[in-house]
Amino acid sequence: MKVAPNTVVSIEYVLRVEGEGIVDSTPEGEKVLLLYGEGHVLPPGLEDSLAGRETGSFRIALADGAGAYDPKKVFAAKREDFPDDAKVKVGDEFYFEDDNGEPVTARIIFADGDDVTLDANLELAGKTLEYEGIIHDVREATEEEIKHGHVHGEGGVEH
Ligand code: ZN
Numbered sequence: 132m133k134v135a136p137n138t139v140v141s142i143e144y145v146l147r148v149e150g151e152g153i154v155d156s157t158p159e160g161e162k163v164l165l166l167y168g169e170g171h172v173l174p175p176g177l178e179d180s181l182a183g184r185e186t187g188s189f190r191i192a193l194a195d196g197a198g199a200y201d202p203k204k205v206f207a208a209k210r211e212d213f214p215d216d217a218k219v220k221v222g223d224e225f226y227f228e229d230d231n232g233e234p235v236t237a238r239i240i241f242a243d244g245d246d247v248t249l250d251a252n253l254e255l256a257g258k259t260l261e262y263e264g265i266i267h268d269v270r271e272a273t274e275e276e277i278k279h280g281h282v283h284g285e286g287g288v289e290h
Contacts, residue, residue, distance in 0.1 A: 132269045134181045136168035139272050139282050144177070144264025148255060162267050164286040166276055177262050184266060191262045200257025205240070208247045219247055227251075 134140055141162045146155040155174075157163045165172035167181070176196045181189070213219050219242050227235045227249075241248035273283065281288050 132185065132271070134167055134184050134266065134269050137272045137277050138167045139268075139270050139276065139287075140165050140167050140181065140266060141268040141286070142173070142181075142264060142266050144262050146174075146177075147261040147263070148258050149261075154255070157264070162286070164282045166272055166280065166282050169280050174260075176260065180262075181266070186266045186269060188265050189263070193260045193262070195257060196260030197253045197255035197258065200252050204237075204251040206237075206249055206251070208249055210242075210245045210247060213247070225249070 132138065141164050143157040143162050145153050145157075148154050163172060165178075167178070170178065172178075173181075174196075176193045177191065180191045180193065210219060213225065217223075217225075219239060221239050221242055223239050224236055225239070227237055229235045235251050237249035237251040238254070239247060240250045276283050276287075279288070283289070
């Protein structure tokens with residue numbers, strides 16, 4: 132059976148990123164169960180790439196898998212823009228609202244005296260994401276699972 136909307140997929144994987152080794156994985160020795168197409172369980176790029184695959188191992192490399200790196204998302208701020216009690220140091224994340232009032236998370240990439248530079252790109256933006264794992268099982272979802280939008284039974288929602 133092939134992975135498609137309204138199938139239940141049992142999967143384990145690791146995510147490697149160039150130069151950074153393993154940055155994410157399913158818990159050691161555990162499979163993740165998902166109702167395919169519902170989102171929220173797997174990173175979207177990985178979920179999309181699984182369509183049409185059958186049980187067995189897989190290797191998927193996604194260039195810009197977390198989005199392209201956008202230099203326009205790097206911006207300057209001043210120390211006074213931060214709360215007085217905040218330690219403003221490289222690597223810290225802060226929440227802002229952009230010009231449209233949308234919440235944005237930005238990481239400090241430079242801080243010296245009054246000058247601070249932030250980067251609102253996702254940490255993995257612009258990088259190739261390499262997923263490697265095993266699809267253990269693909270089965271048809273029950274009508275009830277499709278209606279609820281999640282997996283029932285062992286490893287799923289029990290109710
Ligand atoms: Zn349910």
